Amino acid sequence: SQQGEEDPQALSIQEGENATMNCSYKTSINNLQWYRQNSGRGLVHLILIRSNEREKHSGRLRVTLDTSKKSSSLLITASRAADTASYFCATDAADYKLSFGAGTTVTVRA
Amino acid sequence: SQTIHQWPATLVQPVGSPLSLECTVEGTSNPNLYWYRQAAGRGLQLLFYSVGIGQISSEVPQNLSASRPQDRQFILSSKKLLLSDSGFYLCAWRRRGLNTGELFFGEGSRLTVL
Numbered sequence: 188s189q190q191g192e193e194d195p196q197a198l199s200i201q202e203g204e205n206a207t208m209n210c211s212y213k214t215s216i217n218n219l220q221w222y223r224q225n226s227g228r229g230l231v232h233l234i235l236i237r238s239n240e241r242e243k244h245s246g247r248l249r250v251t252l253d254t255s256k257k258s259s260s261l262l263i264t265a266s267r268a269a270d271t272a273s274y275f276c277a278t279d280a281a282d283y284k285l286s287f288g289a290g291t292t293v294t295v296r297a
Numbered sequence: 298s299q300t301i302h303q304w305p306a307t308l309v310q311p312v313g314s315p316l317s318l319e320c321t322v323e324g325t326s327n328p329n330l331y332w333y334r335q336a337a338g339r340g341l342q343l344l345f346y347s348v349g350i351g352q353i354s355s356e357v358p359q360n361l362s363a364s365r366p367q368d369r370q371f372i373l374s375s376k377k378l379l380l381s382d383s384g385f386y387l388c389a390w391r392r393r394g395l396n397t398g399e400l401f402f403g404e405g406s407r408l409t410v411l
């Protein structure tokens with residue numbers, strides 16, 4: 188079953204704008220990860236945030252984690268057409284599995 | 298560096314036919330291996346994972362099975378495909394152990410059952 192749920196399901200923005208998507212989950216986690224998927228391709232890992240971290244940056248990506256609310260957000264700043272993709276959060280609990288949400292489809296208009 | 302290969306990339310199979318999807322990992326030892334399925338426009342559903350040769354955990358009762366005959370080889374099979382088996386199948390690996398960080402995905406196999 189899916190642990191994480193992304194919101195919104197789809198997002199359309201103009202190039203140069205910021206894109207924000209959220210992820211909510213249900214059970215305790217060790218870390219939360221964000222992945223990107225271009226159409227018809229495999230997923231690529233973007234960033235991992237541990238349960239004892241509140242914010243993490245990687246280039247134009249900013250991830251926050253609020254374990255009290257069981258939620259995370261991914262911000263992509265200064266978006267580019269190449270950022271058009273689906274973005275998934277994945278929760279890593281006390282087992283061997285990562286559970287993925289349904290994803291947010293981001294379209295960046297030139 | 299590590300690489301993951303998955304094949305075939307695309308296949309169209311009739312209902313009732315067998316299936317074999319293969320995944321191999323290079324450049325690492327004793328990886329945890331995973332098979333996910335993604336329905337059109339949907340998230341990933343974990344089907345199977347393996348923490349060692351011959352050790353397979355099934356997440357969802359279904360028409361599929363998995364095997365790990367070698368350390369870096371993971372095979373997804375079916376004896377008789379159903380229409381509902383159509384989807385995008387993704388193999389992935391991560392370093393051995395619990396909570397060992399990111400998953401590395403293959404490029405996927407798109408299966409259409411007619």
